[in-house]
Amino acid sequence: xxxxxxxxxxxxxxxHAGQDPDPVTGSVIVPIHATSTYAQDxxxxxxxxxxxxxxxxxxxxxxxxCLASLEGxxxxxxxxxxxxxxxxxxRSVCRPGDHIVMANDAYGGTxxxxxxxxxxxxxxxxxxxxxxxDAVRAAIRPNTKVIWVETPTNPLLNIADIALLxxxxxxxxxxxxxxxxxxxxxxxxxxxxxxxxxxxxTTKYIGGHSDVVGGAVITSDDELAEQFAFLQNGAGGVPGxxxxxxxxxxxxxxxxxxxxxxxxxxxIAEALQRHPKVTKIYYPGLPEHPGHEVAAKQxxxxxxxxxxxxxxxxxxxxxxxxxxxxxxxxxxxxGVESLIEHPGRMTHASTAGSLLEVPADLVRISVGIESAxxxxxxxxxxxxxx
Numbered sequence: 001x002x003x004x005x006x007x008x009x010x011x012x013x014x015x016h017a018g019q020d021p022d023p024v025t026g027s028v029i030v031p032i033h034a035t036s037t038y039a040q041d042x043x044x045x046x047x048x049x050x051x052x053x054x055x056x057x058x059x060x061x062x063x064x065x066c067l068a069s070l071e072g073x074x075x076x077x078x079x080x081x082x083x084x085x086x087x088x089x090x091r092s093v094c095r096p097g098d099h100i101v102m103a104n105d106a107y108g109g110t111x112x113x114x115x116x117x118x119x120x121x122x123x124x125x126x127x128x129x130x131x132x133x134d135a136v137r138a139a140i141r142p143n144t145k146v147i148w149v150e151t152p153t154n155p156l157l158n159i160a161d162i163a164l165l166x167x168x169x170x171x172x173x174x175x176x177x178x179x180x181x182x183x184x185x186x187x188x189x190x191x192x193x194x195x196x197x198x199x200x201x202t203t204k205y206i207g208g209h210s211d212v213v214g215g216a217v218i219t220s221d222d223e224l225a226e227q228f229a230f231l232q233n234g235a236g237g238v239p240g241x242x243x244x245x246x247x248x249x250x251x252x253x254x255x256x257x258x259x260x261x262x263x264x265x266x267x268i269a270e271a272l273q274r275h276p277k278v279t280k281i282y283y284p285g286l287p288e289h290p291g292h293e294v295a296a297k298q299x300x301x302x303x304x305x306x307x308x309x310x311x312x313x314x315x316x317x318x319x320x321x322x323x324x325x326x327x328x329x330x331x332x333x334x335g336v337e338s339l340i341e342h343p344g345r346m347t348h349a350s351t352a353g354s355l356l357e358v359p360a361d362l363v364r365i366s367v368g369i370e371s372a373x374x375x376x377x378x379x380x381x382x383x384x385x386x
Contacts, residue, residue, distance in 0.1 A: 082201025
């Protein structure tokens, strides 16, 4: 794309940004550059700037440029997993003795990294409800360096006001980092709302087909980007070229997939409202959701993730998870196929006994792009047997 990326729509950038036809062969699809090293024209004479594939690879570069374009940032960096991306951001911004404010319903893997790994490195943290701005302000300390935000959160689908939290963070001299995995850049662009950094598990919606693991960091801050790139290379948590290629392939259909995920989730939420065994639904697309107005303001649509509580407690929730046929019992999310899981026993087991512990009767679903009628019938049949 030789013209300004900002002049093109999202769907166009998803297909073309960083992905010009190969100048040697004319291939319209970015090649998989399966090489570990690159011939040099004399010492230091790099062809295209590449010397070693941990430091840089043309397939990865295409992915990084595309990710930056979609999020509206100047710099994109790809990683081997979402947790590798999270680790690089926090270890770049924080030093021993620093402090992080995070959601009290954050993803279990993020909590595990902060509480079980970084805590031993001397980094402190305070979990608070990010929907309560006064609580966020009260949690900030002189040594607070990061406010870490998920919106919607995983798995309770709470909504944080990104623009407002950016003001709070910056007034305290801290950085606002937004994990945009659930929303994707198609539904929400945090950098435009004042965030300093956006992270993704590209394993999820961006890859979109449950066939690749990856992560990403996007920012427009040149200094931060330099720090992230140094640790990306120094620690080496980079994706291989085939992983980058698969993720790029998934990105091309991100817009149309997210529309279908949202369509199906809206219909399922309405159906679950009518089922007597469902005691509560967590979905920001419902008008009664406490974060609905904020979500409507900062999101294009409400996404494909939905959680609900089942009458009968934990055992009933486990039975629902075991009895669906189209919803596959599995961890992860964001693929074209529908998944169901019990967060308390699966993705969020690491939060047990902490302030982030999730309800035992909670079920989380990742709504795929199958027929909505079939998905509703599958969930209804499982709930009817509880």
